[in-house]
Amino acid sequence: MGSQPLVATIVVIFSTVDGVLQVLLVHRSSQPEQEKWALPGGRWGGSESLDEAASRKLVEETGARGVYLEQLFTTSGLDPSREATVAVAYFALVDAARVRLRREEAWLPKWHRVDELPPLAFDNNLVIEQAVARVGAKLEYTNIAYGLLPEQFTLRELQTTYEAILRQPLDRRNFRKRMLSTGLIAPTAERRHEGAHRPALLYRFTAREPVFL
Amino acid sequence: MGSQPLVATIVVIFSTVDGVLQVLLVHRSSQPEQEKWALPGGRWGGSESLDEAASRKLVEETGARGVYLEQLFTTSGLDPSREATVAVAYFALVDAARVRLRREEAWLPKWHRVDELPPLAFDNNLVIEQAVARVGAKLEYTNIAYGLLPEQFTLRELQTTYEAILRQPLDRRNFRKRMLSTGLIAPTAERRHEGAHRPALLYRFTAREPVFL
Numbered sequence: 001m002g003s004q005p006l007v008a009t010i011v012v013i014f015s016t017v018d019g020v021l022q023v024l025l026v027h028r029s030s031q032p033e034q035e036k037w038a039l040p041g042g043r044w045g046g047s048e049s050l051d052e053a054a055s056r057k058l059v060e061e062t063g064a065r066g067v068y069l070e071q072l073f074t075t076s077g078l079d080p081s082r083e084a085t086v087a088v089a090y091f092a093l094v095d096a097a098r099v100r101l102r103r104e105e106a107w108l109p110k111w112h113r114v115d116e117l118p119p120l121a122f123d124n125n126l127v128i129e130q131a132v133a134r135v136g137a138k139l140e141y142t143n144i145a146y147g148l149l150p151e152q153f154t155l156r157e158l159q160t161t162y163e164a165i166l167r168q169p170l171d172r173r174n175f176r177k178r179m180l181s182t183g184l185i186a187p188t189a190e191r192r193h194e195g196a197h198r199p200a201l202l203y204r205f206t207a208r209e210p211v212f213l
Numbered sequence: 214m215g216s217q218p219l220v221a222t223i224v225v226i227f228s229t230v231d232g233v234l235q236v237l238l239v240h241r242s243s244q245p246e247q248e249k250w251a252l253p254g255g256r257w258g259g260s261e262s263l264d265e266a267a268s269r270k271l272v273e274e275t276g277a278r279g280v281y282l283e284q285l286f287t288t289s290g291l292d293p294s295r296e297a298t299v300a301v302a303y304f305a306l307v308d309a310a311r312v313r314l315r316r317e318e319a320w321l322p323k324w325h326r327v328d329e330l331p332p333l334a335f336d337n338n339l340v341i342e343q344a345v346a347r348v349g350a351k352l353e354y355t356n357i358a359y360g361l362l363p364e365q366f367t368l369r370e371l372q373t374t375y376e377a378i379l380r381q382p383l384d385r386r387n388f389r390k391r392m393l394s395t396g397l398i399a400p401t402a403e404r405r406h407e408g409a410h411r412p413a414l415l416y417r418f419t420a421r422e423p424v425f426l
Binding site: 007045051073 | 298
């Protein structure tokens, strides 16, 4: 049987910056996979649940509390040169404007564009791909995009966020009709001036906790 | 840090028998949770991937190969009286008619009605609940019910299978229209006599591997 496996939790932390989907990565300053970028994570020791460990990691890295966090899947590493490892992956959606990254030189936490990732440590590119697919599928029938947006936002901002995750342009008219028909968002009484355009009505999510249609 | 956690794979193996959703359980003959029923599973040692371990367990318990198997989620056990444990749960859909249960007195593998389960070992009732919900959601947009049905089946048998998982009656006309419109099933050239009714047309899944609409 040998030694028991190492269990780690890792978190895919998404945000949108300038209409582009980004993921938070840390830089590995030691072996294995030294000098590569990787998803934030840590060894699980059993003193808290897996969900608690992932949530704590998220708060440590971003300061963001009460954001959407979901378990993605669990993978096993079989590298014969190392001990057997199990990685329990989660994903989270955070508003980059409300995030304060840790200032730790050893880790250099930094946002990276999902569409321009270098080869990452371990199988992290694959994990991020799967997370993007999961989030994209969930946009169809949930309100989880609330995690990426401020309290109030324009429909244009909402559409940009959806397009960033789905990585394709959406028809403006259909998008607006669909979003309003779900009841997941509602207009506020406020408008915002943006450049030379007429003021855009601001919307809000009717709930800022997960709702499934 | 203490000792490293124990990692186990467990498999929720579903079948339908007489129109009722069933799950395969084994009887625990030793501590912990002695004399309770539990999901089949085993300790993961790292010599194979988690997916391979779950697949092997499924074949050992049922003899069924090439059936639908999907990772469900991973839970952690925090019982302070035992070592920290992680359970990676999977679910599978098998045709009970093609299953040969192991004849092992120590385990007594046996089908149990999902709607009449006793309190199970560990948090297995919760795991099964989540698996039923996942399968039910997937029936809407996949063909994974193929795992529960023989090569050829009547629309009545298909509806009974769906109703068993969704645990609610479905409108016959809407169900048939919907299933045929998906292209997931197609009529064969054969019919089957059932009692005094006129012979029912037999259908087949157009693919017996996962298809997502």
